[in-house]
Amino acid sequence: MGAKTGGGVDCPALQAVREDPGLSARVLLGACHPAARTMAAPPQLQTLLLAVNALLRKRRYHAVLAMLKGFRNGAVYGAKIRAPHALVMTFLFRSGRYPSPRHTPQTRRECGQLSVPGLLSLQEKLRAILQATYTHSRNLASFVFTYKGLCALQSHLQGETYQVHSFLAAFIGGLLVFGNNSTINSQINMYLMSRILFALCRLGMEKGYIPEPRYS
Secondary structure (H helix, E strand, O other): OOEEOOOOOEEHHHHHHHHOOOOOHHHHHHHHOOOOHHHOOOHHHHHHHHHHHHHHOOHHHHHHHHHHHHHHHHHHHHHHHHHHHHHHHHHHHOOOOOOOOOOOHHHHHHOOOOOOOOOOOHHHHHHHHHHHHHHHHHHHHHHHHHHHHHHHHHHHHHOOOOHHHHHHHHHHHHHHHHOOOOHHHHHHHHHHHHHHHHHHHHHHHHHOOOOOOOOO
């Protein structure tokens, strides 16, 4: 017997969730809410959503889904933090102070200076912003994907998860992704190094190896 919604209408989605509690509640709201039924998706789409949610709940795909989710999150986070930074830095510090690569030293000498104001067009600035954003986003996404994959591989091979797995996965992933010497990788490495040193100092103070600083 089908489950009843607030309006007394049979809700097959709710019945399916009762049979499989792992299904998403968001599907319930879209499929069973009386106010939403007038704008509900077609039955085929509802069935597809139920099948996808059931697939996502299966533990056998947990490692693969974690890798994909990490890749997505790394790409989004990299774009969110790099795009504003590249936008400001490009328009503040690349307003013609750096000559365009297509200009030769002879053309710069003809202008009487080493850097010619106005050489960087708006299109070149936008291209530089997009390139920096893409590189940062790609590197973070690649690192998280590699890290999650190596953690899952170690757990699968040893049958259990150990703390050293995270260290080895991060070390290998960082070496593969951030080992290339570039401006963006250097900025990421400096940020990570500062976080590591800060964490080690706090851990040293908690363990009593480093005296706590006295603030005035």
